[in-house]
Amino acid sequence: MHIPDGIIPAQVCAGGYALTGLTTWYVLRQIRRGPDPSEAVPKAALLAAAFFIGSSINIPVPPVSVHLVLNGLLGALLGWYAWPAILIGLFLQALLIGHGGLTTLGVNAVMMGLPALIARGIFQLRYPLGARLPLPWALGIAGFGAGALGIGLAALIFFGVIVFTIPSEFTLTTERNALLGLMVAHIPLMLIEGTFTTLLMLFLHRVKPELLKSQGG
Amino acid sequence: MATALHRELYIRTDSALHRWAVRPKLLSLLSLMFAVALIRHVVVVPVALLGVLVLYGFARLPLTYLWQRLTYPGLFILAMVSVLPWVSGETVLWQSGWLSLRLEGLALAGLVVGRFLAILITGFILLGTTPFLDILKALRSLGLPSLLTDMTLLTYRYLYDIAEQLATMQQAMGLRGYGYRRQTTRQRWRWLAALLGTLLLRSYERSQRVYRAMRLRGYGQVTAGLPSPDRLYRTSPTTLMATGCTLGFAASLVLIEILISHL
Numbered sequence: 001m002h003i004p005d006g007i008i009p010a011q012v013c014a015g016g017y018a019l020t021g022l023t024t025w026y027v028l029r030q031i032r033r034g035p036d037p038s039e040a041v042p043k044a045a046l047l048a049a050a051f052f053i054g055s056s057i058n059i060p061v062p063p064v065s066v067h068l069v070l071n072g073l074l075g076a077l078l079g080w081y082a083w084p085a086i087l088i089g090l091f092l093q094a095l096l097i098g099h100g101g102l103t104t105l106g107v108n109a110v111m112m113g114l115p116a117l118i119a120r121g122i123f124q125l126r127y128p129l130g131a132r133l134p135l136p137w138a139l140g141i142a143g144f145g146a147g148a149l150g151i152g153l154a155a156l157i158f159f160g161v162i163v164f165t166i167p168s169e170f171t172l173t174t175e176r177n178a179l180l181g182l183m184v185a186h187i188p189l190m191l192i193e194g195t196f197t198t199l200l201m202l203f204l205h206r207v208k209p210e211l212l213k214s215q216g217g
Numbered sequence: 218m219a220t221a222l223h224r225e226l227y228i229r230t231d232s233a234l235h236r237w238a239v240r241p242k243l244l245s246l247l248s249l250m251f252a253v254a255l256i257r258h259v260v261v262v263p264v265a266l267l268g269v270l271v272l273y274g275f276a277r278l279p280l281t282y283l284w285q286r287l288t289y290p291g292l293f294i295l296a297m298v299s300v301l302p303w304v305s306g307e308t309v310l311w312q313s314g315w316l317s318l319r320l321e322g323l324a325l326a327g328l329v330v331g332r333f334l335a336i337l338i339t340g341f342i343l344l345g346t347t348p349f350l351d352i353l354k355a356l357r358s359l360g361l362p363s364l365l366t367d368m369t370l371l372t373y374r375y376l377y378d379i380a381e382q383l384a385t386m387q388q389a390m391g392l393r394g395y396g397y398r399r400q401t402t403r404q405r406w407r408w409l410a411a412l413l414g415t416l417l418l419r420s421y422e423r424s425q426r427v428y429r430a431m432r433l434r435g436y437g438q439v440t441a442g443l444p445s446p447d448r449l450y451r452t453s454p455t456t457l458m459a460t461g462c463t464l465g466f467a468a469s470l471v472l473i474e475i476l477i478s479h480l
Contacts, residue, residue, distance in 0.1 A: 004290060004293065004294055004297070004333055005250070005254070005332065005333050005336035005337055005340075006253075006254065006294070006329050006330070006331070006332030006333030006334075006335075006336055007294075007297070007329055007333070008254075009254070009255075009257070010251055010254035010255040013251070013254055014251075024362075024365075028362055028364060031364065036437070037364065038364075038367075038436065038437040039428065039437075041364060041367050041368055041371065041428075042371055042424040042425075042427045042428040042431065043421060043424040043425070043428070044368060045367070045368045045369075045370075045371030045372045045375070045424070046371065046372075046375050046379070046420040046421070046423055046424040046427065047417060047420055047421060047424070048368070048372050049371075049372045049375045049376045049379045049420065050379050050416050050417050050419075050420035051417075052372075052376070053376065053379045053380045053383050053416070054383070054413045054416055054417070056383075057383075057409060057412065057413060059406065059409060060402055060405050060406075061402070062402060077417070084364065084365055084368055085368070085372075087365070088365065088368055088369045088372050089372070091369065092369070092372065092373060092376065094340070095226075095340065095344055095349075096226065097286075097289060097290070098286055098287070098289060098290035098337055098340070098341075099289070099290060099293070101333075101336060101337070101340075102247070102250055102336070102340050103250050103251060103253075103254045103336055195406070196406065196409075196410060199406060199407060199410035200410045200413055200414050200417075202410075203410050203411055203414040204414055204417070204418070207414065207418060208418050208421070211417070211418065211421055
């Protein structure tokens with residue numbers, strides 16, 4: 001779910017870069033407020049690499065298989081570092097495999113990164129939830145919300161950008177139908193991503209709970 | 218993604234574009250990309266493509282380099298725009314039953330594909346003629362925060378290792394019966410969650426070792442100076458000529474666009 005080069009007008013690309021610059025400034029400020037910002041750099045970088053490689057895993061959803069976006073999971077596990085991780089991942093994907101684009105890097109970063117930051121906030125709900133429910137349940141619910149909303153919000157931004165910037169030749173009805181159809185098609189993907197994030201959180205809780213506690217910023 | 222990664226990014230050869238100082242090259246090629254993204258009339262697309270291909274020729278990069286990298290994103294963009302000629306526009310060029318080919322949709326598809334190709338080839342020119350580390354150094358010298366460049370370098374450094382690790386783990390999973398043994402979807406998902414979880418875990422543990430090694434080498438203690446500016450922004454006749462021509466071409470594209478818009 002990346003917008004490639006050449007699809008959207010340059011003005012929108014420039015707007016995407018402006019918003020990305022502003023968000024990067026804010027996120028780096030939050031990161032620098034931590035005790036030792038450089039300590040989490042290798043962790044965030046290696047986990048970012050693992051996420052981008054991991055997103056190539058085929059998840060069977062009979063009769064087809066899908067790839068996960070994992071931006072919600074990134075937000076939940078990396079916290080503020082999810083933003084630079086996504087920005088760098090998109091930059092490398094655009095350079096190395098031509099997926100996404102350099103002119104659309106800003107728009108794609110906003111599309112994938114802002115939902116990841118929101119997912120970070122949703123995953124924090126595991127603490128109040130944990131006071132009322134058993135910890136695995138709280139983790140599962142917060143993980144599901146983070147994973148599902150991560151992709152859901154990204155899809156919403158993606159279709160918003162596409163529909164509001166593409167062809168004037170399309171009628172309003174065509175645009176609305178296309179948007180509605182594609183959004184409905186993403187509901188199962190939200191459930192898949194949410195469920196998979198829950199499974200992964202429960203796995204990490206069993207094997208390495210430390211990874212869920214240290215959110216680096 | 219793991220299978221689509223290519224190791225040979227930088228092509229070691231001698232060309233004017235290889236000798237072009239990195240910082241002006243980065244800025245000029247990015248300006249050209251944005252000038253192409255500004256194109257709104259399909260008639261300008263061939264001009265942009267021609268200019269970019271001439272630049273590719275000057276870079277002396279092999280055509281196989283372009284072909285290998287274009288296949289994956291090319292198929293993606295074709296899938297995205299292939300519907301346009303059939304649903305967008307009023308002027309029908311050809312019709313068979315409910316299926317009709319429309320002029321405006323065809324022009325729009327041509328515009329999108331043309332812009333996409335021109336921008337992508339420009340990106341490949343940058344990547345093929347500049348070592349990745351030099352691109353990062355140029356970005357750092359342009360004011361990109363060190364946290365971002367450090368993270369980019371580390372992510373890039375371990376990307377291939379982690380891709381190989383995943384391939385090994387998938388092979389091991391296959392040997393234990395995944396994909397061959399009769400399993401419910403739920404069981405498969407649990408296996409895959411464990412696979413991704415283990416990949417994250419190993420990366421996390423490795424990052425702790427990497428950090429300790431980096432600290433021992435002084436990471437975070439001293440501010441490393443920027444590398445020798447020579448390769449980054451040395452002024453030479455080649456650099457001046459290449460920068461001037463590329464920026465001039467980018468400005469011409471914008472000018473043509475403005476002129477056509479006022480016709």
